[in-house]
Amino acid sequence: MKKVYVIHENSEWTIHLTKRLEELEVPYEEWHLDQGTLDLSTEPPEGIFYSRMSASSHTRDHRYAAEFTAQVLGWLEAHGRKVYNGSRALQLEISKVLQYLVLNKHGIRTPRTVAAVGKEQILEAARTFEGKAFITKHNRAGKGLGVQLFQTFDALRLYVESPAFEEPVDGITLIQEYIQAPESFITRCEFVGGRFVYAVKVDTSEGFELCPADACQIGDLFCPVGEEIEEKPKFQIIEGFNDPILKKYEEFLSANGIQIAGIEFIRNANDEIYTYDINSNTNYNHEAEAKAGKYGMLELAKYLKAELDK
Structure with a gap:
């Protein structure tokens, strides 16, 4: 039986997807690649493969998960298997230098x-x-x-x-x-199947690059920031977001074989957009989604189901 194979190293970030796959009755199997073996004389199983390997895997004592995943993805692709967020996506996931070079190639401004x-x-x-x-x-x-x-x-x-x-x-x-924004927030645009799903306003008054899954808070030892205002949500989905940058993002994703991603940008005082991060292992904030009635993992599960059915 053909399945969706979910490649990852962090079950806490993957359980929300597998729950949605179960709701839609999609057969799936998890490949947790923090360690393992790869027999090059064998062929991969039939099905489709979706990689959620993270650049931060080494912080969870999975030091070589990304490196091992790169070999597994190469094996899958060599056998002609359909891989979503494959080798190219992983290359960009683990190198911001490569991210910026490729973004610039597509006419997308990044910070110096x-x-x-x-x-x-x-x-x-x-x-x-x-x-x-x-x-x-x-x-x-x-x-x-x-x-x-x-x-x-x-x-x-x-x-x-x-x-x-x-x-x-x-x-x-x-x-x-440092791009000085008029207000302390960045915008994160979510894409599934290479198409825009929604944008999220992310409060950065407590630090930078907040992760929707666990609200990672990165302090500044030498430039402390203000205290969190409890009533102010860190993540808010922006209703009706539309900007010409979305077309450039979709073209960039298509050219690099990335189907699922969260792309973050900030605006300066002149309203100019600077893109500074691509997350091919994207996560979604539950509270923001519940308020807006939009669900990224559900859209992703639907997308994978449709691809498997093909």
Whole structure:
């Protein structure tokens, strides 16, 4: 019997999808790839395959999950199996440098970014921002890993030379211009089947790159932000969102074989959009969806069911 095979390393982020697949009576099987074996002399089972491998897998003691998944995806694709969010999606998931290069290729503006390996090189890169505020982040990230806001070079130097410095898992730290938004929020656009589903307004007053699944909160050691206002929801679905950027995003996803993604952007004071993150292992916030009556995992389950039925 043909199935939907869900490839992942974090059951907490996948259970919401499998529940929807069960509701729709879609046969499925989970492949949890934090470890395993791959016999290259065998052929994959029949069915379709959907990868939810995460760039932050190493933070859950699954250090080589992404690397192993890359080999499994290559095996599936070599045998002609239909893979959703396949090898190319994983390449972009684990490298923001590649994300920005490909986004720029499609005419999508990203913040000025310098990649650096080594503490002295990080400091050298920061000097090129000429007194402007900037942020650091990990090249292979997820959950806002390594995201810090710095107003001065000296603040960065103190951080880099302190025990609090976070070494990126791939050794690459990004120094990126800080886009000052008129209000403390970013917008996250969700896509299923390469098509826009909805946009979410995400409150960033407590940090950057909040994850819809677990509301990851990344503080700034040297530039503390304000306290959370309890009544203000972190995630709000924007009714009737429409912007020309959506067409560019859909073209970008199609060109790179990415079917499911959350893409985040921020607007500056001149209303210019800067795109800074692609999440091919996207999650959805339950409270925001319940208020809006829109459900990302349900749309995803419907999409996978229709693809399996083909």
